Amino acid sequence: MATALGEGVGTRYEAVIGLEVHCQLLTRTKLFCGCANRFGDAPNAHVCPVCLGLPGALPVLNRQAVTLALRAALATRCTVHPVSIFARKNYFYPDLPKGYQISQYEQPLATDGAVELGDARRVRVERIHIEEDAGKLLHDGFPWSGERSGVDFNRAGVPLIEIVSAPDLRSADEAHAYLSALRTMLLYAGVSDGNMEEGSLRCDANVSIRSKGSTPFGIRIEIKNLNSFSHVRRAIQHEIARQSAVVEAGGRVEQETRLWNADRAETLPMRSKEDADDYRYFPEPDLPPLVVTPEWTDEVRASLPELPAERQRRFMSAYGLPDYAASVLTASRQLAEYFEAAAAACANAKAASNWVMTEVLRQLNATAADLGSAPVTPQKLGELIRMVDAGAISGRIAKDVFERMWASGDSPAAIVEREGLQQVSDEAAIRAVVESVVDANPVQAASYRGGRSAALGWFVGQVIKRMGGKANPQLVNKLLKKALGR
């Protein structure tokens, strides 16, 4: 069975995928009350009559939540609607004390945007609406665990936006790329912390297949609550293969909601899909229509930073960086700003990009450090690059100096001075070493004189090694050629 799965994919069938991304907004307080919006505290530390849905409690809309939702809407180039309506989505679940969730339904905040994937592909965003999160069921790790489950309402009433993409994605990899681009953009815009482990970003995937070349969509399956990038990719891959196998065997895909089980690496049925009718949506009587004035929208637009796709294009045109480097360096706002500051400090963007992409990223990964508190500031990195460019130290020594900078936080000049690492450009000193190396290796010297040019590289290596890596390589080259007489 395992080999049969997926055989149809890539030949006869094509997948059609849309993502619904729930994103927690970085507000200080919840959407309709003054309780803290904070992850990780003791269960039910942040609750009040409003978010517990006690009778008579009235919601008051958090303005900052709307501002952040507007930032997301403008970053994805959606049309913001001057009036949107909150609606009650009615259903019963133990983590939903009111028996309904306040959301937006027929008139959402924003519609018709797009996310660029960086390589000219673009995924349409159908809508962005504001809603409140539900609480959370706790099944283990608590005093009552075993027979019973508990409910933590700290998350109840936390502000979310739901970003619904058009069914524009065609593979698990594309869905992964879209989610990654969307997350980067939300982080740049300061909308969310994007932390998938803590549930700040969660995703439902709608997946169907159809025969290649056909236009109508197949029956769509919704996979709920994917909370990591790898789960998104694996769940969609599995679902495409599963549906292909069903159709190949002459069966029919049934419309339903499924859950990804990471341990079993498969999607499992959860319930037959409910329609919007089941939720009995109606306008929320306790909240007036949300009015967003043009002034508010303009103010938010003006405060948005340069977003990843624009920044990537600018890095390519302004610094002459290749596509790949521009995409690596814009992967986070912090990294992009670090690179630009280093490039400005040394006026050598190409060298700065190489250093950031190799040594800086390697140290960050190795030490799990945060760029904001990295011991090598962009100014110090710029100083190091300037020293190489000026011939004060060799490129090889610069790598060692960088390591010491990272370990100590000292400036490159101080380290070079202290350790005596200055590049030696003294002709007489280099000539003495060159002559002794040539004299000590008559066989290699003869081979070079006999036409084996590669032997020169070997001599250069020997001289530089003898001089502790500090010899100026251009001078070594010049003097060796002279001494070897060819």
Ligand SMILES: [Zn+2]
């Ligand atoms: Zn509350």
